[in-house]
Amino acid sequence: MRPRSRPRRFIPSRCSLDGGQLPALTGAPLRLSYRTPLLVRRGALVARGGKEVHAASFLRRRLIVLDSGLRRHPQEWRRILVHELFHFAWLRLGNPARASWRALLAREFAARARGELGWSAEWRKARLTPADPARSTPRWRDYVCEAFCDTAAWLYAGLARHEEFTLSHCWRKPRRRWFIQQFGDRAIPL
Numbered sequence: 001m002r003p004r005s006r007p008r009r010f011i012p013s014r015c016s017l018d019g020g021q022l023p024a025l026t027g028a029p030l031r032l033s034y035r036t037p038l039l040v041r042r043g044a045l046v047a048r049g050g051k052e053v054h055a056a057s058f059l060r061r062r063l064i065v066l067d068s069g070l071r072r073h074p075q076e077w078r079r080i081l082v083h084e085l086f087h088f089a090w091l092r093l094g095n096p097a098r099a100s101w102r103a104l105l106a107r108e109f110a111a112r113a114r115g116e117l118g119w120s121a122e123w124r125k126a127r128l129t130p131a132d133p134a135r136s137t138p139r140w141r142d143y144v145c146e147a148f149c150d151t152a153a154w155l156y157a158g159l160a161r162h163e164e165f166t167l168s169h170c171w172r173k174p175r176r177r178w179f180i181q182q183f184g185d186r187a188i189p190l
Ligand SMILES: [Zn+2]
Pocket: 083, 087, 120, 146, 149
């Protein structure tokens, strides 16, 4: 369970990332802490017996917990932190914007676009069938949210390439355009 630093509080509007291109953010303070190993079971941190993950976000508690090992890998730390920050953005996005993102991914999926912009979305996508978007199943909604967070990490973490950026370039453009149109220069609420 070591090292287990005390959570550090930070204010989204003052958040910047060395090496990243984080857009303006807004919202109440969040806390960031570290643990290793980071074990999660049924949405809660556990001392043993859970699934080992790199990161976990607790939306109501406004807490992000990262695996301590990420501190030695600044690029990966940025990518995973941006992904987690955008879980908070997804929560505040509002239904019309969420529906529009879902529709974008449904078009991609119907066109059999391969690859993703992170493993988190990719393994979920691999389990989907055409019935999932059609019925808006929990599996589909889970994928849609993870693809949103992975796309944000691809856009804002300052990584030109990464082995998990496998979505073909022609499908990356509409995703980038969606983020630009959706947020423009407005601060993104977390
Ligand atoms: Zn996620």
